[in-house]
Amino acid sequence: MKKLRKSLSILLSILIVIGLSGCSSTPKTEQTGSKVEGSTESAENNLHYPVTISTYNYKKEPVEVTFEKAPEKVVAIYQNSIETMLALGLEDKIVAAAGLDHDVKEEYKEAFSKVNYLEEFTPSKESIIMTQPDMILGWYSLFDDKRLGEVDYWHDNNINTYISLNSGAAEDRTIENEINDILNLGKIFNVEEKAQALADEINKEVESVAISTKDQEKQSTLILEFFDDKISTYGTNTLGGDMVTKLGAKLLHPEGKGISTEDLINLNPDSIFVVYMDKSDEKVPEQEVNRILENKALKSLNAVKNKRVYPIALGEMYSSGIRTIDGIKTFANGLYPNLEK
Numbered sequence: 001m002k003k004l005r006k007s008l009s010i011l012l013s014i015l016i017v018i019g020l021s022g023c024s025s026t027p028k029t030e031q032t033g034s035k036v037e038g039s040t041e042s043a044e045n046n047l048h049y050p051v052t053i054s055t056y057n058y059k060k061e062p063v064e065v066t067f068e069k070a071p072e073k074v075v076a077i078y079q080n081s082i083e084t085m086l087a088l089g090l091e092d093k094i095v096a097a098a099g100l101d102h103d104v105k106e107e108y109k110e111a112f113s114k115v116n117y118l119e120e121f122t123p124s125k126e127s128i129i130m131t132q133p134d135m136i137l138g139w140y141s142l143f144d145d146k147r148l149g150e151v152d153y154w155h156d157n158n159i160n161t162y163i164s165l166n167s168g169a170a171e172d173r174t175i176e177n178e179i180n181d182i183l184n185l186g187k188i189f190n191v192e193e194k195a196q197a198l199a200d201e202i203n204k205e206v207e208s209v210a211i212s213t214k215d216q217e218k219q220s221t222l223i224l225e226f227f228d229d230k231i232s233t234y235g236t237n238t239l240g241g242d243m244v245t246k247l248g249a250k251l252l253h254p255e256g257k258g259i260s261t262e263d264l265i266n267l268n269p270d271s272i273f274v275v276y277m278d279k280s281d282e283k284v285p286e287q288e289v290n291r292i293l294e295n296k297a298l299k300s301l302n303a304v305k306n307k308r309v310y311p312i313a314l315g316e317m318y319s320s321g322i323r324t325i326d327g328i329k330t331f332a333n334g335l336y337p338n339l340e341k
Contacts (some may be wrong), residue, residue, distance in 0.1 A: 015333040020121050030201045036169045043109045045069065048190045055162050056169035060145045070189045075128050077138035079314075080164055080178075080321030083338050084185055085137070087322045088109045088194050089128045096131045098123050099138075104317050105323070122147060135160045137185075139319060140168030162188070166239045167319045173239040175246065176207060198322060206246060209332045214341060219335045222267065223317070225275035226260075226291055234275070240317035249335050254338055261297055268301055271308040275317070278325045284309035289339050310334040 015224040032277055052066045072096040076082045082097045086108040103109075108321020120127060125148050128136065138154025140163050142148055151161045162184065163169045165177035179199045223234040234240040244251050251260055252267045254313035259267075272292055278284040292298055294311045303309050312334075332339065 003097050007216050024200075037057050039101045044188060051187050051190075051268070053162065053188060055151075058140070060140075060169055060171075063151060063155075065155070065162070067160060067188050070195070071133075071160065072131045073129055073131065074135045074137055075123070075133045077123065077142055078164075078167075078319065079138070080181070080319045080323070081137045081139075082112070082115075083108060083323065084182060084321045086115075087198060087266065088182075088185060088189065090189055090191070091115055093189065093335055095133055096128070098121070101279065102313055103280055125149065135162070135188075137162050137164075138167075139164055148299075153162035164319045166333075172237050172242075173325060174242045175202070175328075178239070178320055179203065181321065202324050205328055209328055210248070211248060211333060213336050216248065216336050216339070218248060218250055219271060220252050220267075220269045221271045221335060222252050222264070223273045223275065223312070224264075225314075226288065230258060231260070231264065232256075234317075238318070239320060239333075240273070240327070243317060243331050244335065247328070247332055247335055251332075261295075265298065265300060269303055270306075271310065272301075272303045273310050273312045273331065273334060275314050277314045284315075308334065315332070 011233050019322070032118050050066050050068050052064050057063050070093070071132075073092050074085065074090075074095060076085050076097045078096050078099040079101050082094070082100065083104055085091065085094055086104065089111075091111040091114055094115050096116045096118055099121050100117075104112045110309050118127065122142065128148065135178075136140040136154060136159060138147070138161075143151055143161070143163065145233055148154070151163075154161050164181055166173040166181075170177055182195050182198050182202075183192075186192040209280055223238075223240045223244070225232050225234070233253045233256050236242070236245060236251055238256060241254070241256070251270050253263070274288045274292060276284050276288040289311050292301075293304055298304055310330070310333075312327065314332050315321075316323045316330055319339070320327050
């Protein structure tokens with residue numbers, strides 16, 4: 001293992017040297033009269049950088065990362081990382097992407113078609129080294145020993161990292177964390193106006209739905225996910241839990257984790273949200289819902305009798321990024337089905 005790590009470090013160093021030597025000859029800037037092309041943008045960047053952002057390591061300790069300029073070769077892994085980059089108009093900065101649980105949102109498909117999407121759902125350390133990145137954007141789980149290893153390995157090799165707050169780095173997972181991720185990326189890439197516009201849109205939706213549901217009868221609900229035949233629930237300290245709580249609902253089994261069929265029957269929620277990952281298979285949402293609706297042991301549930309069992313995409317309520325709005329809408333429509341009628 002030590003030999004492998006040493007070999008990887010040597011390989012990374014060689015690749016970085018090659019990359020830097022290839023950039024050593026800077027072409028002359030074309031001039032028109034007294035105006036230098038790109039000079040305004042360059043001046044703005046000089047004023048903006050350096051930028052220091054607080055992120056985390058795998059021990060969940062805060063780590064400060066300084067960006068001397070906007071990253072040019074980003075590896076973006078998992079749904080929110082990819083889609084947030086696309087929403088900020090940064091697809092040309094993505095050197096490689098991987099790990100989609102769902103097709104990218106329709107409005108970003110054209111931009112995504114230009115992105116190098118890897119076959120590996122979670123790329124190996126070797127695969128990432130070969131892309132010669134200057135930044136890795138992903139989830140907390142990405143940096144365990146079996147995947148990419150601790151962030152200091154990459155920082156020591158002049159490759160910055162950013163871990164999505166709600167992917168496990170932050171103790172409590174909230175809508176505010178999603179907004180902070182977007183704003184932090186805006187700072188890193190000097191596109192703060194675009195980032196603020198996305199943040200404002202999320203805040204506006206949360207406020208609008210919260211106001212419209214304020215006088216509604218309080219609903220009880222469960223957010224659950226099937227792992228084979230086992231049922232796991234999302235508690236109040238999860239992003240999904242934070243969403244339904246902000247919408248005025250009572251989240252049952254607030255501690256989260258696993259429950260039995262008997263527990264589910266005893267809890268008897270008004271509604272149930274079933275989490276799914278479709279991987280481009282349109283049948284998956286209905287299949288996951290039917291695991292509740294078609295289970296004879298659960299026919300006594302109010303949610304089953306009233307057909308109030310709803311699918312919700314993982315990407316809408318776990319490190320949701322720009323899909324935060326979609327998650328809020330999905331929960332609101334399920335909790336308060338008569339809201340728009």
